[in-house]
Amino acid sequence: MGKIQHGFAGEKLQIPIWFNNNKQVSHGILKLNFWKVKNNINVDLDNFSNPIYLPLDCPQRGRLKLPRVTLTSTFPLGLISCWTHLAFSSDIVVYPKPLASKVRLIDKQDSVHLNQADSSLKGHDDFDSLAPYKQGEPLYHVAWKQVAKGQGMISKQFSNQSGATGWLILASLNSHDLEHKLSELSFQVIELTRNNGVFGLDLGNLKITPSSGIEHQYACLKALALHTPYLEGVK
Template sequence: MTAATADLSARVLAWAERRLPALTRLRRAESLPTRLDRRRIYVLPSGFGLLFGLLLFVMLVGALNYGNNAAVLLTCVLAGAAGASLFVGFRGMSGLVLARAQGDETHAGDPLQVRLRFEPGARARAGLRLRHRDLDVAFALPANAPADVALMIEDTRRGWQRIGRVRVWTDYPLGLFRIWSWLNPDAEFLVYPALERPAPPLPAGAGRIGEQAAAGASEEHAGLRDYRPSDPTRLIAWKASVRHDSLLVRDIEHRSGEALTLDHAALRGMDGEARIRRLAAWVVEAETAQRACTLRLPGESIGPGLGAEHRRACLRALALMPGHGDAA
C-alpha cells in the first residue's frame, strides 16, 4: 500500500469515527473478556478495493457494449470472489475473544511489554493485525489454540498506566476490504520509577551491615527458616537441612543489628522525582547485593526485608508516591 493510499484510508476512518456515533461508543474501558460480534465490527473498502471495483465496472461496461458474454461471465466471477472475500474476512474477526491483558515489570522510560491473550474458538483466524499508535503487529491464531500477542508501549511514566484503545483489523484474504474493531481493555499496569544511572554507592546502615552481608559463615549468628525460591544458595544451611529433612536457610532478615536503611527524608537538597529515582536504584542494587534493607517514606516504612517480593513492594510504594517538585 502506498503512502497516499494509507493516508486516504486513515482520513476516511477518522471521518467515519466523527460522523458515526456507533464507532465512538467504545472509547470507554471495557472489562475482560471482550468478544467481537457483528455489532462492533466495521467494514470499508481499501484503496486497492476501490480500484478493483472501478476496474470491474469498466469491464462490465465494455463487455455489455460489445455483447461479449465471456467477458460478462469473467466480470461476474471476479465480483463474486470479491464478495466472498468480504465474508471470509468478517468471519475471521467475528467471535474473536480478548481474554486478558498482562504487562511485564518495567521502569519509567523503558518500553512496557503488554501481552494480550486472544481466544480464537473453533475457527482458525488468519491475517489479523493489532494497531496501537504507530505500532502494527501481525498475528494468526489456529483453531482452539489461544495465544498471546505482544505490544510494546514506548512512552511510560511511573504509576498506573493504561494502554488505551487498540484496533484489531484485517484485510484478509485479498486486501479488498478493511475490516476492523476497537478494543479498550480495562487493565492497568504499574510502571516502576526510573532508576538513577549511575547511582551513588549504597548508604552505610545503622547496624552491622558488613556482618549481615557475610551471613552464612556460621549458624550461631542467624536463625533458620524454610527455603524460598528467591533465596541465594549461599545462605542454605546444608547440615541443618539434613537433620530436619527439609531445606533451610539462614535468615539474615532477623539477625541482630539493623538492616540497611534507605530513607527518603535523608536525601536533602534533591527534588521529589530525583529522590524517587535514587531510592529505586538503591532498592534494586540492595537486592542484587543480597543486602536486607528498610525503605522509609513519608508516612510509611517497608522492611527490613530481602528478595523479589520485598523489592516489588518497595518499588510499588515508590511508583505510587505523589509527585514532588521542590527540593527539601
C-alpha cells in the same frame, strides 16, 4: 490477555495477548495496535503461536492505564476493512528508572531521628580495613582495641555485601529533585535485594518496615512508583 509484568520508566513493556482461534474457520492477516499508536503487529491466523506480544512505552513512573487494543482485518485487495477496539481493565505500575548511586543505609532508632551515616552496602562477615568512625554507625563496628590504645574512635570496614541492614530514607538524599531521588532509591532497593539486605523504606508519608526478598522489593518499588509529596497543612 496474559499476565502483565510491571516495568520501569523509559522501558518498553511487552504486553501478552492470547488468541483462541479456530484455524479451520479463521484465515488471513489480523493487525494489532494500541489505540492511536501507528505501529502495529501483523498476526497470520494460519500460522501463529500464543501469546502475541504488543510493545507499550512507559514514559514515566506511576500508574499507566492500558490503552485500548485495536484489531483490524482487511479483505484481500483492500475492498473491505473492519476493526474493533478492545478495552482491558489492567493497570500497570511503572517504577522509577533506576539511577546508579551509593547505597545509603541509615541505622534509624525511630521514625523521627535521622542521622547521616553512610553505608556502602557493607556487611558484617569479612573484615576489610579500618576507617575513622562516623557518627551514627553501629557500635559493633567500633574497633575497641584501637580505642583502648588511645587511637580514637575507629570503625571496622567489611567487604562482604550480604546481610546489610538499615533504612533507605528519602529525606536523607542530597538532591533537590524528587524524581532523581526516587530513581536513586529504586536502584538501591534493587541492589540491596540482590545482596540479601534487610532494609526498610521511609518516604515520609509512607513507611515500609524492614524486610528482605523479592516480594519486599516489589512492595518498595511500587511505593516509589506511586509516591506523591506530602504537603504540610493539607489534610
